[in-house]
Structure formats: structure tokens, C-alpha cells
Amino acid sequence: MAQDSTRLLVEAEKILRRAVIDLLGYDEDTFEALRHPERVIQVKIPVRMDNGKVKVFIGWRSEHNSALGPYKGGIRYHPETTKEEVIALSMMMTWKNALAGLPYGGGKGGVRVDPHALSPRELEELSRGFIRGIYKYIGPDKDIPAPDVYTNPQIMAWMMDEYYRLTGDNAFAMITGKPKILGGMETRIIATGFGTAVAARETAKRLWGGIEGKKVAVQGYGNAGYYAAKFLHEMGAIIVAVSDSKGGIYSSKGLNPDEVLEVKKKTGSVINYDKAEKKITNEELLELDVDVLVPAAIEDVITEENMDKIKAKLIVEAANGPTTAEADVYLSTKKGVVIVPDILANAGGVIMSHIEWMNNRMGGYISEEEAKRRLEQKMAENVAAVWDFWHKELDPKKHTMRDAAYALAVKRVIEAMKLRGWL
Ligand code: NAD
Numbered sequence: 370m371a372q373d374s375t376r377l378l379v380e381a382e383k384i385l386r387r388a389v390i391d392l393l394g395y396d397e398d399t400f401e402a403l404r405h406p407e408r409v410i411q412v413k414i415p416v417r418m419d420n421g422k423v424k425v426f427i428g429w430r431s432e433h434n435s436a437l438g439p440y441k442g443g444i445r446y447h448p449e450t451t452k453e454e455v456i457a458l459s460m461m462m463t464w465k466n467a468l469a470g471l472p473y474g475g476g477k478g479g480v481r482v483d484p485h486a487l488s489p490r491e492l493e494e495l496s497r498g499f500i501r502g503i504y505k506y507i508g509p510d511k512d513i514p515a516p517d518v519y520t521n522p523q524i525m526a527w528m529m530d531e532y533y534r535l536t537g538d539n540a541f542a543m544i545t546g547k548p549k550i551l552g553g554m555e556t557r558i559i560a561t562g563f564g565t566a567v568a569a570r571e572t573a574k575r576l577w578g579g580i581e582g583k584k585v586a587v588q589g590y591g592n593a594g595y596y597a598a599k600f601l602h603e604m605g606a607i608i609v610a611v612s613d614s615k616g617g618i619y620s621s622k623g624l625n626p627d628e629v630l631e632v633k634k635k636t637g638s639v640i641n642y643d644k645a646e647k648k649i650t651n652e653e654l655l656e657l658d659v660d661v662l663v664p665a666a667i668e669d670v671i672t673e674e675n676m677d678k679i680k681a682k683l684i685v686e687a688a689n690g691p692t693t694a695e696a697d698v699y700l701s702t703k704k705g706v707v708i709v710p711d712i713l714a715n716a717g718g719v720i721m722s723h724i725e726w727m728n729n730r731m732g733g734y735i736s737e738e739e740a741k742r743r744l745e746q747k748m749a750e751n752v753a754a755v756w757d758f759w760h761k762e763l764d765p766k767k768h769t770m771r772d773a774a775y776a777l778a779v780k781r782v783i784e785a786m787k788l789r790g791w792l
Pocket residue numbers: 561588589590591592593594612613614615651665666667668687688689715718
């Protein structure tokens with residue numbers, strides 16, 4: 370994992386270099402100015418365990434770039450998290466937030482811990498301890514954390530409370546992803562999947578005039594996959610196939626996402642839905658003759674191995690990193706497949722975080738309906754901005770939609786840095 374996380378940082382720098390130098394035509398100095406995080410805080414967190422002994426955990430908060438606004442990004446708890454991983458992820462948040470058109474820079478936090486091995490009291494101690502280490506550097510106008518891998522609304526509530534104890538500021542807007550009664554948004558649960566569905570619909574409009582009647586396959590039926598399927602179904606698309614880790618199901622006439630979810634909840638998998646025409650494997654799902662493919666499970670599923678067999682004309686990445694770099698270029702430039710990249714398609718969560726932060730600052734003014742409407746509008750604007758940049762500033766035959774997304778995001782950050790006198 371240590372090697373993997375170094376690889377992640379190398380990959381992140383490669384993406385940045387391509388955007389800054391190859392696509393936007395800036396020089397090496399500009400790349401260097403964007404590459405390094407502005408600050409990385411390392412925290413030692415001693416926790417008195419239930420057996421009476423003190424155990425020390427290490428965590429980091431990487432604040433990558435604040436040109437566009439306060440740093441924003443999640444905090445993950447994972448036994449294999451490293452400083453390099455947290456830095457790489459904070460850099461990716463700078464581009465994601467810039468692309469989403471939010472007034473935020475990029476940040477990320479991580480604590481090296483297996484949270485499942487801790488009791489609730491130990492977990493609370495750890496979460497409060499992490500905030501004690503970073504509280505001087507965070508706040509509603511400085512750096513706003515959120516949940517990520519293995520952290521949740523309860524942990525956000527403890528962190529907010531610890532910030533209150535230390536600073537005296539009962540500042541709801543210092544963290545997002547909180548429980549509803551502490552200023553969180555219930556709409557957060559649908560945000561990623563709904564955002565992906567809107568991204569698919571908006572791109573389909575440009576390709577075919579609309580998503581209605583288009584055949585869709587969704588890989589992965591968790592939070593992102595289920596809500597993507599549910600909202601695409603509501604928008605008039607036909608969900609012909611879905612899958613989870615146990616396998617998939619296919620029905621040419623279309624599946625009802627809610628009925629399938631009921632079966633998954635009761636039996637543990639979508640494969641037990643008996644109204645489907647047939648069962649399929651996850652590999653077969655990716656190669657189906659559909660209009661739209663939504664990978665919403667794990668990374669690296671569309672690769673050099675299967676890229677020749679992909680028949681979808683539109684791929685919308687709900688998952689992070691489902692398409693390898695080789696497959697992305699081959700499908701986009703040789704086969705004319707439009708791939709809506711993860712950084713654009715799965716930004717619903719951070720857009721909802723921004724709505725929560727705004728709502729907290731306004732004293733709880735935005736309703737859940739209004740939050741959903743704002744998310745929809747923002748996703749539509751973002752797809753339009755990337756599409757236009759791709760067609761006007763780059764060459765869609767030579768460059769991928771991912772190229773356009775990163776170039777546009779990096780360009781916005783460079784512009785803000787120039788105006789501030791940082792470049
Ligand atoms: P989840 O745990 O809720 O669901 C994951 C689903 O994928 C499950 O149905 C699981 O059975 C299935 N799955 C696991 N391994 C699989 C495999 N090998 N083949 C097919 N299916 C498999 O997770 P989620 O929150 O829906 O996240 C899914 C992806 O979306 C991840 O890549 C995540 O990083 C990304 N994402 C999620 C969010 C979010 O807010 N939920 C935000 C941004 C990105």
C-alpha cells in the first residue's frame with residue numbers, strides 16, 4: 370500500500386503535468402507552483418484504549434491549494450493510509466472542487482487506523498484527538514472537512530463538538546456530512562447517484578437529444594449505483610442490467626430499480642431478483658450492447674483486456690477510476706465513445722457539501738427540495754462547461770473528455786492564483 374500510495378501521488382502529478390504543460394501550454398514553473406501542497410499537518414493521536422493502555426495513531430491533513438477558497442475534502446480512516454496518499458487525494462480535490470465551480474480549494478485528511486477494531490468510545494477519542502491536532506488550521510473560512518472512507522455523520526458530529534470545546538465557536542459550517550439535526554442535509558444520501566444520473570442525461574442530450582428510451586447498464590448496486598439507476602429510470606431510461614459483487618441480472622424490457630433494491634436488501638444480492646430474464650457476470654455486463662454504461666463499483670474495470678468488447682457509446686463514471694488511462698484514450702479517440710470522467714460525474718457529494726455549508730452559514734434556510742434542485746442545476750452547468758471547453762478549446766478527436774475536465778479545472782486555479790499574485 371505504501372508503494373501504491375506513492376504510485377497514486379506519481380499518477381496525480383502526471384495528470385497535473387499533462388493538463389498544465391501539454392493541454393494548457395504553461396511552463397515547468399507553473400507546474401511546480403501547483404504541484405506541492407501549501408501545508409501538510411501531521412498529528413500524533415494518543416488514545417487510551419478500553420484495556421487501559423495508551424495507543425498512538427498518526428494522521429495527516431493536507432491542504433493543497435486555497436486559491437479558489439477554503440480547503441475542502443474528506444477525512445478517511447484506513448489502516449493503510451499514508452501521507453503520500455493524503456497529499457495526492459488533496460491535490461485531486463483541488464481539481465474536483467474547481468471543476469464543480471465551488472468556492473473551495475482542495476484538502477484531504479487521513480488517519481492510519483482500522484476503525485472496525487475500535488470500540489465506539491475509542492473511535493470518539495480518536496476523532497476528538499485528530500481535531501485537537503488540526504483545529505488551528507480548520508474552520509468555516511479556512512478548511513472544511515467531510516466524511517470519506519470509513520468515517521460517517523457521527524464522527525463529523527464529534528469533530529464539530531471538539532472544535533466547539535476548543536474554540537468556543539459553535540460553528541456548524543466547519544464540517545459537512547453531519548447528522549441532519551446538527552445541520553446536515555438528508556439529500557446527501559442521493560447526491561452522488563443523482564448527480565451521476567444528471568451528468569448522464571445532460572451528455573445524452575448533446576449526443577442523442579435525450580436519455581429517454583436509452584438502454585443503461587449499471588455495475589455496482591450500492592449508494593452510487595442504486596441512486597444512479599433509480600434516477601435514470603425516473604428520467605425515462607431503461608435499466609436493462611445491474612450487478613453487485615455476486616454477479617448481475619439482465620432484462621431487455623427493463624428492471625425496476627426499487628424492486629431490485631428490495632430483493633438485494635432481503636437476500637444480500639441483486640442476483641436473487643427472479644423477474645429478470647437472465648443472470649449475467651460482471652464481465653458480461655460491461656460488454657452488453659447498451660447505450661450507456663455506468664461503472665459504480667470499483668476501479669480498473671474497463672481496461673486494455675476488455676476495451677475492444679465495450680459496446681456502450683456513453684460511459685458515465687460514478688466510481689472513482691473505473692477506466693484505465695489506456696482504455697480511456699482508446700475508447701475516446703479510436704472508437705468515439707464519450708466517457709464522462711469521475712471528477713465530473715461523481716461530484717454530487719461535494720456539491721451537496723457546499724449546499725450544507727451555505728445552509729449552515731445562512732442559519733438553516735435551504736429545504737431538501739431546494740438542495741436537490743441546486744445540485745441538479747450545478748451538475749448540468751458543469752457538464753455544459755466541460756463539453757464546451759472540450760469542443761472549443763481542445764480537439765474532441767484527439768483529446769478525451771477527461772482531458773477537458775482536468776484542463777478546465779487547472780485553468781481556473783491558475784487564473785485565481787494569477788489574480789492573487791501567486792503566479
Ligand atoms: P457501496 O459500498 O455503497 O457500493 C458498492 C457496490 O459495488 C456494492 O453493490 C458492491 O456489491 C459492488 N461491488 C463491489 N465489488 C464489486 C465487483 N468486483 N464487481 C461488481 N460490483 C462490485 O459504495 P458506493 O458509495 O456506492 O461507491 C461506489 C463507487 O463510487 C466507489 O468507487 C466510490 O469511490 C465511488 N464514489 C462514491 C461516492 C458516494 O458518495 N457514495 C462519491 C464519489 C465516488
